[in-house]
Amino acid sequence: xDRRQFCLASATVLAVxxxxxxxxxxxxxxxxxxxxxxxxAGRAFxxxxxxxxxxxxxxxxxxxxxxxxxxxxxxxxxxxAVAGLSTRASLLCLEQMARDHWRQLQSRELLxxxxxxxxxxxx
Numbered sequence: 001x002d003r004r005q006f007c008l009a010s011a012t013v014l015a016v017x018x019x020x021x022x023x024x025x026x027x028x029x030x031x032x033x034x035x036x037x038x039x040x041a042g043r044a045f046x047x048x049x050x051x052x053x054x055x056x057x058x059x060x061x062x063x064x065x066x067x068x069x070x071x072x073x074x075x076x077x078x079x080x081a082v083a084g085l086s087t088r089a090s091l092l093c094l095e096q097m098a099r100d101h102w103r104q105l106q107s108r109e110l111l112x113x114x115x116x117x118x119x120x121x122x123x
Contacts, residue, residue: 032083034058034063035086036087037058072097075101082121084117085118106123
């Protein structure tokens with residue numbers, strides 16, 4: 001293992017640990033988890049959510065299809081909180097979309113490699 005691989009592996013472990021804390025200690029248990037499948041930390045976060053019985057949805061940066069196919073309807077039916085691990089750009093888009101359904105960012109933690117763990121729920 002070279003230095004670069006070690007740094008990436010360490011960042012992934014830290015990101016997953018922190019993001020898993022969102023699932024375990026969130027005041028509002030998420031009913032859906034969104035993760036960016038381009039990142040090992042995102043995929044590991046999804047596995048942790050699935051082990052807790054939480055539905056997961058993968059994105060690859062762009063949240064447009066997620067919004068049209070799942071999230072808009074989820075919140076329109078008064079669906080619960082949504083947690084995620086994504087890039088800041090994806091989170092920014094989701095925050096804007098959430099406002100249409102009276103949802104807001106409840107927590108956000110900047111992680112390694114430009115990723116963010118977050119929870120969006122009713123205020």
